[in-house]
Amino acid sequence: MNWIQVILILGFLLASALCLVALKHRLIARLFFICQFALGICLTLVPEFTSLVAQRLGVGRGADLITYLLVLYVYVGSILILGKFRRLERDITTLTRSIALLTHTPPPSTEPSRTPPESEP
Amino acid sequence: MSATEWIIIPCYNEQEVLRDTVCRALETGLQIVIVDDASTPPAAEVLRGLPVHLIRHPLNLGQGAALQTGMDYARSQGAQAVLHFDADGQHRVEDIGQFLTALSEGADVVLGSRFLRPQDSAGVPRRKRLLLQCARCVNLLFTGLWLSDAHNGFRALNRRALQLICLQENRMAHASEILQQIRRHRLRVVEVPTQISYSAYAQAKGQRLSNSLNILLDLLLNKLLR
Numbered sequence: 446m447n448w449i450q451v452i453l454i455l456g457f458l459l460a461s462a463l464c465l466v467a468l469k470h471r472l473i474a475r476l477f478f479i480c481q482f483a484l485g486i487c488l489t490l491v492p493e494f495t496s497l498v499a500q501r502l503g504v505g506r507g508a509d510l511i512t513y514l515l516v517l518y519v520y521v522g523s524i525l526i527l528g529k530f531r532r533l534e535r536d537i538t539t540l541t542r543s544i545a546l547l548t549h550t551p552p553p554s555t556e557p558s559r560t561p562p563e564s565e566p
Numbered sequence: 567m568s569a570t571e572w573i574i575i576p577c578y579n580e581q582e583v584l585r586d587t588v589c590r591a592l593e594t595g596l597q598i599v600i601v602d603d604a605s606t607p608p609a610a611e612v613l614r615g616l617p618v619h620l621i622r623h624p625l626n627l628g629q630g631a632a633l634q635t636g637m638d639y640a641r642s643q644g645a646q647a648v649l650h651f652d653a654d655g656q657h658r659v660e661d662i663g664q665f666l667t668a669l670s671e672g673a674d675v676v677l678g679s680r681f682l683r684p685q686d687s688a689g690v691p692r693r694k695r696l697l698l699q700c701a702r703c704v705n706l707l708f709t710g711l712w713l714s715d716a717h718n719g720f721r722a723l724n725r726r727a728l729q730l731i732c733l734q735e736n737r738m739a740h741a742s743e744i745l746q747q748i749r750r751h752r753l754r755v756v757e758v759p760t761q762i763s764y765s766a767y768a769q770a771k772g773q774r775l776s777n778s779l780n781i782l783l784d785l786l787l788n789k790l791l792r
Binding site: 527531534535537538541542544545546548549550551552553 | 621623639
């Protein structure tokens with residue numbers, strides 16, 4: 446085994462551990478990322494496999510195939526994250542609006558008196 | 567004061583002209599709600615003593631969000647009609663009457679237009695006119711509505727429109743989104759002529775080309791990531 450394979454495998458294992466900690470209570474997301482990292486480890490251990498698939502797909506080199514897939518992955522991931530941000534923005538808007546409506550100030554003439562009524566003797 | 571017709575004035579850091587604008591709007595005798603979109607210092611400081619309803623967003627969200635907050639509030643207070651009015655003083659209070667008349671004649675939504683009378687369009691700076699023509703085409707593409715003006719913030723909505731329209735676009739893209747919703751809900755639209763005052767202040771605060779591109783991107787994102 447080469448040093449680069451050791452470094453990559455350690456990297457994948459570390460990423461898996463972080464993923465397990467960060468994605469608490471999210472089984473599907475955990476499985477998705479763990480499968481990805483497991484695939485990464487397999488391809489690191491058997492690099493000939495990517496070359497084989499690349500040749501079948503007409504790409505040539507396994508490294509090129511990985512690069513193309515990575516670009517695609519980053520694009521799709523970015524769009525998904527953007528969608529998540531939009532949903533978060535919507536939630537923040539709803540929350541901000543609710544707070545604003547609860548704390549509105551009516552015109553001075555209709556504003557109820559803020560001084561407590563004097564207690565009768 | 568009429569409790570059924572409301573003027574909604576969203577504002578963000580408009581302290582310089584806000585009190586003037588609100589004082590002019592108060593002459594109409596309509597109810598006024600100011601939506602302060604987290605201005606610093608708060609708009610309440612310049613509005614002290616004025617008989618207006620004041621709502622303040624704890625965070626800056628954008629004009630579209632402020633308008634929707636104002637509409638939610640007016641609806642909860644039983645408003646039968648609302649007007650969107652800019653805080654920077656570029657809309658004329660004298661034009662409000664014709665918006666309300668158009669509503670009473672059966673329109674669900676009344677949109678102000680700078681291009682219905684030659685004297686109004688003559689006042690629009692040339693660069694702005696060109697930009698607005700492009701915006702009209704974009705609006706046609708996204709909404710299917712071919713109007714004489716685009717992104718004119720002076721509008722009026724009746725109760726039905728107020729209940730149906732719900733702005734999701736927080737920033738300036740709400741002006742196109744509102745047209746999409748008008749189309750979707752088959753609301754009756756009428757355009758009325760309005761004059762916009764392009765003061766140095768309003769021009770400095772106005773939309774730039776980069777903002778127009780941002781609006782276009784927001785609309786695309788809204789379509790893709792709904």
